[in-house]
Amino acid sequence: xxxxxxxxxxxxxxxxxxxxxxxxxxxxxxxxxxxxxxxxxxxxxxxxxxxxxxxxxxxxxxxxxxxxxxxxxxxxxxxxxxxxxxxxxxxxxxxxxxxxxxxxxxxxxxxxxxxxxxxxxxxxxxxxxxxxxxxxxxxxxxxxxxxxxxxxxxxxxxxxxxxxxxxxxxxxxxxxxxxxxxxxxxxxxxxxxxxxxxxxxxx
Amino acid sequence: xxxxxxxxxxxxxxxxxxxxxxxxxxxxxxxxxxxxxxxxxxxxxxxxxxxxxxxxxxxxxxxxxxxxxxxxxxxxxxxxxxxxxxxxxxxxxxxxxxxxxxxxxxxxxxxxxxxxxxxxxxxxxxxxxxxxxxxxxxxxxxxxxxxxxxxxxxxxxxxxxxxxxxxxxxxxxxxxxxxxxxxxxxxxxxxxxxxxxxxxxxxxxxxxxxxxxxxxxxxxxxxxxxxxxxxxxxxxxxxxxxxxxxxx
Numbered sequence: 089x090x091x092x093x094x095x096x097x098x099x100x101x102x103x104x105x106x107x108x109x110x111x112x113x114x115x116x117x118x119x120x121x122x123x124x125x126x127x128x129x130x131x132x133x134x135x136x137x138x139x140x141x142x143x144x145x146x147x148x149x150x151x152x153x154x155x156x157x158x159x160x161x162x163x164x165x166x167x168x169x170x171x172x173x174x175x176x177x178x179x180x181x182x183x184x185x186x187x188x189x190x191x192x193x194x195x196x197x198x199x200x201x202x203x204x205x206x207x208x209x210x211x212x213x214x215x216x217x218x219x220x221x222x223x224x225x226x227x228x229x230x231x232x233x234x235x236x237x238x239x240x241x242x243x244x245x246x247x248x249x250x251x252x253x254x255x256x257x258x259x260x261x262x263x264x265x266x267x268x269x270x271x272x273x274x275x276x277x278x279x280x281x282x283x284x285x286x287x288x289x290x291x
Numbered sequence: 292x293x294x295x296x297x298x299x300x301x302x303x304x305x306x307x308x309x310x311x312x313x314x315x316x317x318x319x320x321x322x323x324x325x326x327x328x329x330x331x332x333x334x335x336x337x338x339x340x341x342x343x344x345x346x347x348x349x350x351x352x353x354x355x356x357x358x359x360x361x362x363x364x365x366x367x368x369x370x371x372x373x374x375x376x377x378x379x380x381x382x383x384x385x386x387x388x389x390x391x392x393x394x395x396x397x398x399x400x401x402x403x404x405x406x407x408x409x410x411x412x413x414x415x416x417x418x419x420x421x422x423x424x425x426x427x428x429x430x431x432x433x434x435x436x437x438x439x440x441x442x443x444x445x446x447x448x449x450x451x452x453x454x455x456x457x458x459x460x461x462x463x464x465x466x467x468x469x470x471x472x473x474x475x476x477x478x479x480x481x482x483x484x485x486x487x488x489x490x491x492x493x494x495x496x497x498x499x500x501x502x503x504x505x506x507x508x509x510x511x512x513x514x515x516x517x518x519x520x521x522x523x524x525x526x527x528x529x530x531x532x533x534x535x536x537x538x539x
Binding site (some may be wrong): 094095096098100101102103104105106107108109110111112113114117118119121122123127149150151153155157161162164165171172182186187188199210211214217220222224226227228229230231232233234235237251252255256261280281285286287288289290291 | 305306307308309311312313314315318320322323324325326328329330332333335336337338339341342343344345346347348350353355356363364382383384385386391393395396397398405406407408409421422423424425451459461465467468469470471472473474488489491492496497498500501522523524525526
């Protein structure tokens with residue numbers, strides 16, 4: 089049977105511009121009093137199963153300049169590999185673990201998320217994917233939000249069989265998605281351009 | 292939970308039409324030069340990680356969150372500028388309403404100045420205007436907010452570029468792969484067609500989708516003009532199971 093053809097075109101993207109922090113992290117840029125806390129700042133609201141980790145994302149442009157005016161959002165599963173389901177308007181409390189974080193990039197082009205290490209999620213082939221976090225980056229000079237993923241260096245075995253990592257034909261570029269661990273912090277350097285350009289997705 | 296999104300809820304998202312969106316590298320908008328990836332994007336069907344996404348039903352929005360005329364007022368008076376209501380429907384590519392999704396918006400004040408420490412335009416700050424607001428769409432996908440019309444402003448790109456009056460929008464949808472940021476322009480504004488950022492979009496019909504229409508019937512007499520701006524997010528294919536069930 090034929091699939092129906094979409095009847096509308098997706099609204100075209102435009103850059104988030106240099107003042108994206110006004111709209112997405114107003115308290116961070118001094119617009120205080122309008123909302124209590126910037127959305128996505130806190131991902132853990134109570135007792136949550138799983139290993140507590142920090143995820144540091146540093147973003148650089150093609151000239152090596154830190155992306156000081158952007159925003160990074162992340163979306164991930166909980167420790168058991170489940171995603172937080174849809175919530176009903178206005179009724180229930182915030183989930184203990186939201187799975188979603190949003191942070192402004194600092195002057196040094198860095199954003200740090202306090203989260204938990206995600207569990208494994210089944211891929212389209214039915215096999216478990218390696219633990220990962222979905223990333224979305226917007227800023228001035230980025231015409232459409234950049235999608236990529238963060239994987240964990242200490243999951244080498246799982247990474248080796250991951251559905252998405254294995255789709256990257258140039259094996260050297262798989263490393264651009266793998267965050268290195270130091271203590272409880274995983275750090276991923278994202279390069280928008282240049283020799284170390286990160287693999288970005290059209291998903 | 293919501294019957295409205297159920298048809299096709301399990302189907303894959305339609306592939307993004309990258310020709311409808313601006314390409315990454317657009318020399319006329321200079322900031323893209325070092326920020327545009329040079330490699331092709333890796334095309335993959337979205338997995339569960341991108342087919343799910345955050346929802347904000349638990350977020351208690353404040354009563355002034357969708358009122359930019361008052362939500363930053365320091366002394367209880369209104370922001371300066373031409374008063375207007377902006378509303379619209381969030382739909383997917385199958386023309387299905389997207390209910391219960393977060394829409395955020397931000398803009399310059401009536402003089403074209405942003406409340407931001409890096410803003411360098413001479414126009415005055417309005418002490419009672421912050422320039423930020425948000426809504427959650429209703430059961431039929433509608434949002435609305437009250438604001439003042441933002442001014443056009445100059446920006447450093449080539450020697451004398453001006454942004455047309457615009458409002459920035461951020462929309463979530465129900466899948467992380469639907470995440471979208473865009474800008475809304477105003478019907479009849481000649482500045483739209485001179486803007487290097489607007490011109491990053493290759494197709495004029497796509498640009499037209501970003502132009503809000505004056506809704507004369509919904510103006511508030513002696514108070515506010517009204518503009519309508521509908522937003523379309525990526526839609527989902529039907530699944531085979533649904534084909535049997537729904538006959539589509």
